[in-house]
Amino acid sequence: EVQLLESGGGLVQPGGSLRLSCAASGFTFSSYGMIWVRQAPGKGLEWVSGIRGRVSVLSGSTYYADSVKGRFTISRDNSKNTLYLQMNSLRAEDTALYFCARDLSTAVTTGAHWGQGTLVTVSS
Amino acid sequence: QSVLTQPPSVSAAPGQKVTISCSGSGSNIDNNYVSWYQQLPGTAPKLLIYEDNKRPSGIPDRFSGSKSGTSATLGITGLQTGDEADYYCGTWDNSLSAYVFGPGTKVTVL
Numbered sequence: 001e002v003q004l005l006e007s008g009g010g011l012v013q014p015g016g017s018l019r020l021s022c023a024a025s026g027f028t029f030s031s032y033g034m035i036w037v038r039q040a041p042g043k044g045l046e047w048v049s050g051i052r053g054r055v056s057v058l059s060g061s062t063y064y065a066d067s068v069k070g071r072f073t074i075s076r077d078n079s080k081n082t083l084y085l086q087m088n089s090l091r092a093e094d095t096a097l098y099f100c101a102r103d104l105s106t107a108v109t110t111g112a113h114w115g116q117g118t119l120v121t122v123s124s
Numbered sequence: 125q126s127v128l129t130q131p132p133s134v135s136a137a138p139g140q141k142v143t144i145s146c147s148g149s150g151s152n153i154d155n156n157y158v159s160w161y162q163q164l165p166g167t168a169p170k171l172l173i174y175e176d177n178k179r180p181s182g183i184p185d186r187f188s189g190s191k192s193g194t195s196a197t198l199g200i201t202g203l204q205t206g207d208e209a210d211y212y213c214g215t216w217d218n219s220l221s222a223y224v225f226g227p228g229t230k231v232t233v234l
Binding site for chain 2: 035044046050063064101104114115
């Protein structure tokens with residue numbers, strides 16, 4: 001059974017940093033694309049970032065929404081089956097529930113399996 | 125503002141059918157697969173449809189997807205009270221080099 005468990009959320013001041021983690025189990029982590037999606041309180045889904053799986057000519061390629069480009073960095077440690085999102089220069093508008101999700105394949109286009117999310121609050 | 129457009133809400137009586145449209149452009153829907161997600165209140169999203177019209181295992185055939193040009197449609201037949209949720213379309217956008225979600229459609233069972 002595919003399981004994804006996010007952690008690392010919390011309260012941070014504007015301009016601060018936070019690193020989210022997503023521990024994966026139940027599948028060959030390195031083979032799949034992984035994504036981060038966020039949802040601000042009472043709002044819709046926003047795709048944040050994605051990183052491709054290893055079995056691909058684009059292995060490890062990363063992609064970002066314009067709203068986080070240059071501030072957030074997605075990475076993965078295939079030896080630890082863990083996905084990360086390093087978030088710097090945080091703003092109030094980054095406040096949201098952050099989900100990690102696994103793609104159907106090596107791509108970063110389909111959230112086939114989702115975690116329950118970790119809440120990030122940016123406030124002074 | 126999303127590059128994809130969905131109606132804010134749709135409603136129908138139990139047992140009836142609803143359709144949800146997702147409108148985009150040549151840089152997204154017209155040239156990339158569309159997925160549909162269901163988000164029940166207080167839960168994580170769930171994949172309903174991928175690659176325009178395919179259902180993951182466990183998704184009933186009451187849910188269907190179609191696409192034509194720059195628009196996609198999610199259909200739900202035999203509407204049930206348990207189908208009350210927010211529904212999102214999503215696809216890759218070649219101009220943005222990023223995935224985009226529609227704004228979401230709230231389905232209400234009357």
